Amino acid sequence: MRILSGTSNPLLAHEICEILEMRPIDAAIKRFSDGEIFVSLNESVRGEEVFVIQSISSPVNDHLMELFMMTDALKRNSAAKVTAVIPYFGYARQDRKIDARTSISSKLVANLLTVSGISRILTVDLHSDQIQGFFDIPVDNIKVSNLFIQDILKYDFQNPVIVSPDIGSINRARHLAEKMNLDLVILDKRRMSNGTSFVTNIMGDVAGKTCIIIDDMVDSGGTLIGATDILLEKGAKAVHAYVTHGILSKEALGKLENSALNSMIITDSIAQQAHSHKLQLLPLAPLLSGVIQNIHLEKSIEGLFSNEI
Numbered sequence: 001m002r003i004l005s006g007t008s009n010p011l012l013a014h015e016i017c018e019i020l021e022m023r024p025i026d027a028a029i030k031r032f033s034d035g036e037i038f039v040s041l042n043e044s045v046r047g048e049e050v051f052v053i054q055s056i057s058s059p060v061n062d063h064l065m066e067l068f069m070m071t072d073a074l075k076r077n078s079a080a081k082v083t084a085v086i087p088y089f090g091y092a093r094q095d096r097k098i099d100a101r102t103s104i105s106s107k108l109v110a111n112l113l114t115v116s117g118i119s120r121i122l123t124v125d126l127h128s129d130q131i132q133g134f135f136d137i138p139v140d141n142i143k144v145s146n147l148f149i150q151d152i153l154k155y156d157f158q159n160p161v162i163v164s165p166d167i168g169s170i171n172r173a174r175h176l177a178e179k180m181n182l183d184l185v186i187l188d189k190r191r192m193s194n195g196t197s198f199v200t201n202i203m204g205d206v207a208g209k210t211c212i213i214i215d216d217m218v219d220s221g222g223t224l225i226g227a228t229d230i231l232l233e234k235g236a237k238a239v240h241a242y243v244t245h246g247i248l249s250k251e252a253l254g255k256l257e258n259s260a261l262n263s264m265i266i267t268d269s270i271a272q273q274a275h276s277h278k279l280q281l282l283p284l285a286p287l288l289s290g291v292i293q294n295i296h297l298e299k300s301i302e303g304l305f306s307n308e309i
Contacts, residue, residue, distance in 0.1 A: 001296045002045060004070055006054035008063040009271045012087065013053035015285035020293065025050070027073075029066065037062070039069040046078040051122075051292050056090030056109075057270045058249065064090065064109065068116045075117040083120040083295060084113060087269035087284060088245045092127035095134075110134035122291060124269050124284065125172075125216045125244040140301060142291060144267060145176045147282050148214070148242045151265060152180070157210040158237065161185050165215050165227045173214040185211065187227055207235030217245040218264070221252040228261045238262045245269050246279075253279070 004025040005013030017024050026042040052074070054067045067084060074082050094105035106127075113121065114137055121139045126132065132139040152160070162182050164173035166189040177184040185204030211231045218224050218241070228239045239261055246266035248256075256264060257276045265280045266272075272281065287304065294301045 001292075002048045002050045003292075004050055004052045004074065006052065006063065006066050006070060008055040008057050008066075009053065009087065009268070011271060012055075012268055012285060012288075015283065016053065016289045016292065019285055019289040027070070029070075035062075037066050037069050039066070039073045041073050041077055044077070045074055047080050049081045049083070049296055050074050050079045051083045051085050051296075053085045053087075055088040055270055056086060057088050057247070060090045064112075068112065071116045071118055081119045082117060083122055083292075084118045085288065085292065086121060086123045087267075087288070088247075089123045089126055089131070092131055095128050095131055106131050107134045120295070122288070122295065124267070124288075127216055128168075140291065140295070142287065142301075143175075144244050144282075144284075144287070145172075145179065147267070147284075147287065148176060148265070149180060151282060152212060152242070157212070157240075159209045160212055161204070161206060161209045163187065163204075163206075163211045163213045163227070163231065163239075165189070165213050165223055169215050172216060176214055187230070189223065189226075202230065202234055206231050209236055211236045211239045213239065213241040213243075215241065215243045217247055218243045218256075218266070219247040219249050219252065221248070221255045221259075224261065224264070225255060225259045228259055232260055241265070246272060248272070248274075 002025050003017050004027060007029055028040045030038045052070050054063060056064050071082050091105040091109045097104060114135060120137055124142045125144055126141045132141055160182055162173050162177035163185045164170045165187050170186060174184055185206055188201040213227055224241055231239050241261060241264040243266050253274050253276055257278055263278050265282060267282045267284050269284055290304045291301045
């Protein structure tokens with residue numbers, strides 16, 4: 001078993017290698033002056049099972065193409081099996097036709113990953129579970145609800161309640177609420193044609209409660225900030241957010257820093273360049289290294305992330 005790291009999240013790859021007590025494959029990943037990507041392996045991988053660590057994060061297209069190039073280099077150098085470890089699966093939001101003339105980008109990316117020679121996909125909290133059906137190869141979609149629960153239990157939150165920020169996040173939030181035996185609050189959000197959204201209704205009582213918002217990603221931060229404001233307006237004592245993927249594009253972190261949100265906890269599925277006193281990171285390396293080890297040993301991985309807390 002070997003590990004090959006792309007350039008999207010080298011720190012996470014390094015931490016996984018440390019836990020597994022191995023060194024990453026020596027490789028050169030460069031770019032020509034026109035932006036073309038060059039990948040060269042500096043050692044043999046013949047007959048090896050290789051796990052490629054690469055999030056499809058910003059710059060999304062560069063990191064996706066880099067993943068294709070690394071896979072091609074491995075297959076052309078006789079690697080026995082290539083598993084793509086994609087902590088953040090970009091293009092996952094485009095999983096259906098939202099109107100008559102749009103593409104289904106996540107299906108296209110699934111096709112491209114399959115034909116590139118990848119044998120298996122290991123990813124974390126897909127935007128929608130149906131994306132697993134877009135692949136003709138095995139997909140392990142690892143849930144991080146237990147990581148969130150373990151972190152929430154460290155704090156003495158007063159009158160906590162789990163909040164789904166929109167209808168699309170209900171299943172994720174309900175699963176966590178049931179495991180913690182907490183009430184679930186649902187926000188009914190309406191999206192406008194100009195890309196903005198607003199909450200029209202709150203299903204559940206938040207007065208005097210500590211609200212814990214559960215979501216799979218935060219991009220511009222608009223949904224999270226809007227949810228925080230309406231919850232506080234309805235009498236919530238405090239609002240904390242647990243989000244798997246911190247995309248945090250453009251000025252998102254600054255907006256969240258200046259918002260009424262008390263804290264935001266995200267995983268390190270995406271490398272973070274900026275920091276905030278409201279932002280905390282949960283490491284994925286211990287979980288992913290265990291899954292990688294079990295895949296290599298052909299053991300079940302269910303117990304690593306689905307045990308009851």
